[in-house]
Amino acid sequence: MSSIKEGHILIIGSGLIGRSWAMVFASGGYHVKLYDIMEQQITTAMENIGKQMEELDKSGMLRGSLSIQLQVSLISGCTDLKSAVEGATYIQECTPENLELKKKLFAQLDLLASEKAVIGSSTSCLSPTKLFTGLKHVKQCIVAHPVNPPYYVPLVELVPHPKTDPATVEKTYALMKEIGQCPVKLMREIDGFALNRLQYAIISEAWRLIQAGVISPTDLDLVMSEGLGMRYAFMGPFETAHLNAEGFKSYCERYGEGIKRVVQAFGPVPEFSGDVEQKIDQALCENIPADSDHLNTRREWRDTCLSHLAKLKKEMKSN
Ligand code: NAI
Known part of the structure; x- marks a missing residue:
């Protein structure tokens, strides 16, 4: 090629x-x-x-x-x-x-x-x-x-x-x-471009769920890695919605009001410091202490996973 x-x-x-x-x-x-x-x-x-x-x-x-x-x-x-x-x-x-x-x-x-x-x-x-x-x-x-x-x-x-x-x-x-x-x-510039705007929306709500005592940091990470992330590796939120109902319009009809209710209840922008930071850091460091040896080992593992995922995605490509 x-x-x-x-x-x-x-x-x-x-x-x-x-x-x-x-x-x-x-x-x-x-x-x-x-x-x-x-x-x-x-x-x-x-x-x-x-x-x-x-x-x-x-x-x-x-x-x-x-x-x-x-x-x-x-x-x-x-x-x-x-x-x-x-x-x-x-x-x-x-x-x-x-x-x-x-x-x-x-x-x-x-x-x-x-x-x-x-x-x-x-x-x-x-x-x-x-x-x-x-x-x-x-x-x-x-x-x-x-x-x-x-x-x-x-x-x-x-x-x-x-x-x-x-x-x-x-x-x-x-x-x-x-x-x-x-x-x-992107048709025009915008702070955070597209990827980081989405990423920051997720990290903000994740933070608020910890702050409100709804879920532990470890379980929150599992919500992404074993839940949303599984399908998001293959399709985005719009296609996910399209398939989760009888098409995108049917999804909006069925779930639109519920989504609006939940989103309206989101809290203010977190400070990204203080007790919640301490709590998340502690949970992470129990499994992966924040020294360069542990972080590098985990990064290598992540990169291996990503290369296997890339191979799988190539094999599964439908269009
Ligand atoms: P880095 O710190 O690992 O590498 C920067 C390199 O630039 C160093 O080798 C340094 O010696 C060299 N350098 C410094 N001044 C220079 C100059 N005037 N001329 C030529 N070389 C010079 O940084 P990293 O992480 O590779 O980031 C590079 C860019 O990529 C940044 O703008 C960063 O925001 C962006 N980026 C980083 C990501 C990340 O996760 N690390 C992800 C996406 C983008």
């Missing part, structure tokens, strides 16, 4: 997200330059990528159709931004979530980028207006927000600046599809 593609992709920042993006683009047959301001960070990233790919290959979970040797050889590290930008057809910025730092970097890229390169940002919460306003190449800029880790979780939220060229959105959408990600388009 994949063969080696023209040009190269530039990843800026070789941390958690940058490494995962590099592997995703290499699996799609792209040459990838991984740039960082810290040379040691690139060395560590390249070692880590090699190790991750070996493990994925061993377990049959390596993405794409190219051999592991070829995929590894497609990724190279670099510390010279000017030469890295030259010939890049797509740039994915993955530096720390700091507005001033990112703005400085985009100003540098504005001087170096060609008229053709798309400049994407991985930012989780900074708006395109804050990031790209005033840039000469604003038409080529877009937020392409991944979900951690992008190698296992394919969603990418594409969020345009008001001045982003629709062609930039389409080019980025096509590229993401081509490398096996699942892009979605």
Whole structure:
């Protein structure tokens, strides 16, 4: 399916997200330059990528159709931004979530980028207006927000600046599809984009249920992992509703009033601190103490689960 593609992709920042993006683009047959301001960070990233790919290959979970040797050889590290930008057809910025730092970097890229390169940002919460306003190449800029880790979780939220060229959105959408990600388009920017708005709605109501003494933190997590999450891994809330009645209209007819009653009774925005925080933390730490060894072991387990789920979803794909 994949063969080696023209040009190269530039990843800026070789941390958690940058490494995962590099592997995703290499699996799609792209040459990838991984740039960082810290040379040691690139060395560590390249070692880590090699190790991750070996493990994925061993377990049959390596993405794409190219051999592991070829995929590894497609990724190279670099510390010279000017030469890295030259010939890049797509740039994915993955530096720390700091507005001033990112703005400085985009100003540098504005001087170096060609008229053709798309400049994407991985930012989780900074708006395109804050990031790209005033840039000469604003038409080529877009937020392409991944979900951690992008190698296992394919969603990418594409969020345009008001001045982003629709062609930039389409080019980025096509590229993401081509490398096996699942892009979605937001028509305009909004705080939290779509994914985090949904996530924050869930975490807020979960918090209120603990605060009201309705359920324990451990059982609350089970409501998601053994209940809602089971079907949400395969379909969203609208399709779930469609199937849970005789179509979506019938669902709204049957359950609309009840949903309104419950939602109207939701409490105020939680403080996300204090006794409830203490209670949730204590419950979590009983099973997974918050030191790096325990957290990393659990993260590895999570990533293995996600890679198996990705495989299952591929096998079950109906359209
Ligand atoms: P990280 O801290 O793991 O990596 C950041 C990397 O950027 C480091 O290697 C650092 O040396 C490098 N860096 C710093 N300044 C630089 C510069 N001027 N030029 C080039 N490289 C520079 O951060 P992480 O977690 O990979 O996050 C990157 C971006 O992705 C952030 O905007 C974050 O909000 C976003 N994101 C993070 C997710 C997560 O769960 N970690 C999920 C989705 C998006």
